[in-house]
Amino acid sequence: MADHSPADPGRAARRQAAAPAKPRRTSPLVVAGRTIACATSLAVLCGSGFSWYAYTSLTTGLTTSTALSAVKKSAPPHLDNSVNILLIGLDSRKDMNGNDLPKQFVQDELNAGSSSIGGYNTNTLIVLHIPANGGKVTALSIPRDDYVQTQGADGRMHKIKEAYGIAKAAADAKLANKGLSKAQEEQQSREAGRAATLATVQNFLGIPIDHFAEVNLLGFYDIAQALGPIQVCLNHATSDPAETGQGSGFSGTAGINTLNASQALAFVRQRHNLPGGDLDRTHRQQAFISSAEYKLKQEGVFGDLGKMQNLFNVVKKDVVIDDQWNILDFAQQAPNLTGGNVEFNTLPIAGFETVGGEDVNKVNPVQIKQIIQTLFGHDPAPAPADTSSPAPASAAAPSSAAPAAQLSGTVDVYNASTVTGAAADESKALVGMGLRAGRVTEASSHPKTTTVSYGAGEKDSADAVAARYGVSASPSSAVAAGHIQVILGTGYTPPGGPAAAPPAASSPGAGGGASADPAASLPMQGPPVKMGGIPCVN
Amino acid sequence: MAEQWAERPDDEIAASPRAGRRRSKPAPAARHSGAVALLLVVLPLVGALGDEAMGPGLGLLFQLCAVLGTAGAAALATRAGWWWVLAAPPVVVLVAWAGGELLGDSAKYQGSKALATGSVRWLVHGFPVMAESIIAALVVIVVRIMLEKRNRRG
DSSP states (O other): OOOOTTTTTHHHHHHHHHTTOOOOOHHHHHHHHHHHHHHHHHHHHHHHHHHHHHHHHHHHHHHHEEEEHHHTTTOOOOOOSOOEEEEEEEEEOOOOOBBBOOOHHHHHHHHOOOOOTTEEEEEHHHHHEEESSSOEEEEEOOOOEEEEEESSSSSSEEGGGGHHHHHHHHHHHHTTTTTHHHHHHHHHHHHHHHHHHHHHHHHHHHHHHOOEEEEEHHHHHHHHHHHHHHHHHESOOEEOOOOOOOOEEEEEEEEEEEHHHHHHHHHHHHTOOOOTHHHHHHHHHHHHHHHHHHHHHHTTTTOOOOHHHHHHHTTTTTTTETTTOHHHHHHHHHHHHHHSOOEEEEOOOOOEETTTTEEEEEEEEEHHHHHHHHHHSSSSOOOTTTTTTTTTTHHHHHGGOOOGGGOOSSSEEEESSSSTTHHHHHHHHHHHTEEEEEEEEEOSSOOOOOEEEEEEEEOOHHHHHHHTTOOOOOOTTTTTTTTTEEEETTTOOOOOSSSTTTOOOGSOOSSOOOOTTTGSSSOOOSSOOOOOSOEEEE | HHHHHOOOHHHHHHHHTGGTTTTOOOOHHHHHHHHHHIIIIIIHHHHHHHHHHSSOOOOHHHHHHHHHHHHHHHHSSSTTTTHHHHHHHHHHHHHHHHHHHHOOGGGOSSSSHHHHHHHHHHHHHHHHHHHHHHHHHHHHHHHHHHHHHHHHOO
């Protein structure tokens, strides 16, 4: 390399003079050593350089947010190394800088009325829980009209979708006289909106949010456009004409429908003329994600860095992620999200009511936290953290949220209600809480309320079971030792949902016992949507 | 390898008036071989461990140690030793990064999937340090060559 410099005449002369005296050749071993060292070094450098280039290409231009940093300080503790990701779908007709999207585009392509409609509602909120052990991913949709305590907004009760807009409006007012450009103000006030949404969801579910991704209407449209025509499946034909910004403009036939970007957006936004109204819209969103994942997998995008990069280049201008989300960490978790390893469920509501002239979903925060703990607390913790900290501080101490292993005994379930198959469903759910299945049959008596009684030695377990039905357990000499007897009264309705909503999560052929699919034993809003194909929805 | 860093080019050996005595008393360059090895290999390793001790992940300390170590090694090494100085950074940086992370945050790399992702992470984040180290060494080498040429002319 630098051993010789023949261009130097003086040196050449000296070499010529010295050569006869003491010629010294570089040993072949040294040459071989140099060659191997240089080849290894070059290989490592090239590999490293390529990885760096690919990584930099993927991440350059991605909009990141610092909103999560502050929210994490007040987050419930993590009990294991699992990861919770919040997907936020923002119903905004403005670009990232607060400019109205072209009117014609909003009307014709987004079918979203004008830029003044929609504000900053987070119409899609989906929490992905990736277990520490790399097992099945749980995806939970939060109905957008759930009436909850907001955090970081004004601290009052609102629809959960409104936390973003309320916090953003408050931040806009504060930033108005600070001499910021419109784009700067928009970006900073959106950060306030994100922080409020993250804090509200974190508080509502009782779990820490580790990462988030936000996409707006335009972003969704661009993603759908990049994906190309996408197939979805409908249970029934439906139509929702766009009328002054109210309808989504979607129409489809029963069975498989192939949608362009505009139709795809209408598909996930339709809420009128659907049996389950707004809750069916949530299932539509789940179904679309499933269909998109299926299409990407079929086209081999996940295994092709070039295709992945092309897709990423299109979508990254419209997506905002938290600044702590490392693409490489996500790459490690991504395989869990593909291959039918994800099941979407919708958190239950406790009915509807009208507050201040607006229709909202009533929710039971204690029940929601219990469900979350049951679902997310399932991972075997890699570190001995579970033993020292029972659960995040919440009102969800007793009941099914308790670890399944703590319940013992055999549960006999008798059905006195008019709900067909209720005894079997409840037995399955209780087995999911750690009990052994006993008798499952019709009741001989017909009490109005559900009763829970227990034999010797099963008080604690019976109390936990009773909490599920909102009743108290009582000892009974008629019940054998080690047994718990549950009689589902005539007034029984499946836990969690309104009478109109069937406990569908426990009925579909999700396969396996309750221990294999913890969601199957929990009250969810409507049937689950399983990823790995094109699921049919209303 | 340390012996190779002491290896001297033919012209220097032949031109040296002490060529006949080199076995009994090591030449200055040979005496530096230990320092070259320390700067080139040990300093980055110390930097990696120091960074890990201060918190998870490698950062500025490791980067400084790797770049300054390679530059220092290039300043002390013989011309023949430059082969090794220029070839070393990619491997040294990668090994130091992997070693530091595995020692400092072993729980993060349990399982083949985590290890595979980790190795990509080391490659990605190691590249700028590798490149900076090589560039630093090249700058030192160019400066040395220019100085030597000027000295000869003078």
